[in-house]
Amino acid sequence: MVFAPDTEMALRTVVNLINSAANGSEGLASVADLDVFLEEEGFTGSRTRDAAELASVHALRGQLAELWTADQAAAVEIINRLLREANALPQLVRHDGWDWHLHATTHDAPLADRMSTEAAMALADVVRGKEMDRLRRCEAEDCNAAVLDLSRNRSKRYCDTGNCANRVHVAAYRARQAAGGGVLPRTTSSAG
Numbered sequence: 001m002v003f004a005p006d007t008e009m010a011l012r013t014v015v016n017l018i019n020s021a022a023n024g025s026e027g028l029a030s031v032a033d034l035d036v037f038l039e040e041e042g043f044t045g046s047r048t049r050d051a052a053e054l055a056s057v058h059a060l061r062g063q064l065a066e067l068w069t070a071d072q073a074a075a076v077e078i079i080n081r082l083l084r085e086a087n088a089l090p091q092l093v094r095h096d097g098w099d100w101h102l103h104a105t106t107h108d109a110p111l112a113d114r115m116s117t118e119a120a121m122a123l124a125d126v127v128r129g130k131e132m133d134r135l136r137r138c139e140a141e142d143c144n145a146a147v148l149d150l151s152r153n154r155s156k157r158y159c160d161t162g163n164c165a166n167r168v169h170v171a172a173y174r175a176r177q178a179a180g181g182g183v184l185p186r187t188t189s190s191a192g
Helices: 005-019 031-041 051-068 072-085 111-128 164-179
Strands: 091-095 098-103 135-137 146-148
Touching: 005 031, 005 051, 005 098, 005 111, 005 146, 031 051, 051 072, 051 111, 072 111, 098 111
Parallel strands: none
Antiparallel strands: 091 098, 135 146
């Protein structure tokens, strides 16, 4: 494990939020889409369930996408701004089957403030741990999705939004086959 479980969960939520707008798609087009996203990510707390709340989450998504590929100094600036704007005040809490972990906003704070603070706290751990290189973009030519590399050997290259890794590997395989004659020898078995 690279980070504490709640940090990894928050980082995965950041990736999923950023990728909700990856490659020209809009996965959070409506309040209902946001409801589904928050349910899947296990987000609790007060909600207004209106267009303004959705717009604030879209704005946060843009800031997090900017941070994802920023250098350390720019990332720290964005993280500190997110914490400052949400009036973050870290405290230990336990709820919904989670043991003690940090929250830095109240349960009734606006959704975007809770989401930005959760993201900023997790990303602060990334910066403090000198792990910024774990925040990447998908290496598939036709994809710009965010990638969180939590692998031990730092080898994750493709996103989880679709089948980028499979497509790239199949294309490379086909290119190798075409360069080497194009047809694989057929094996036969003898039943006997």
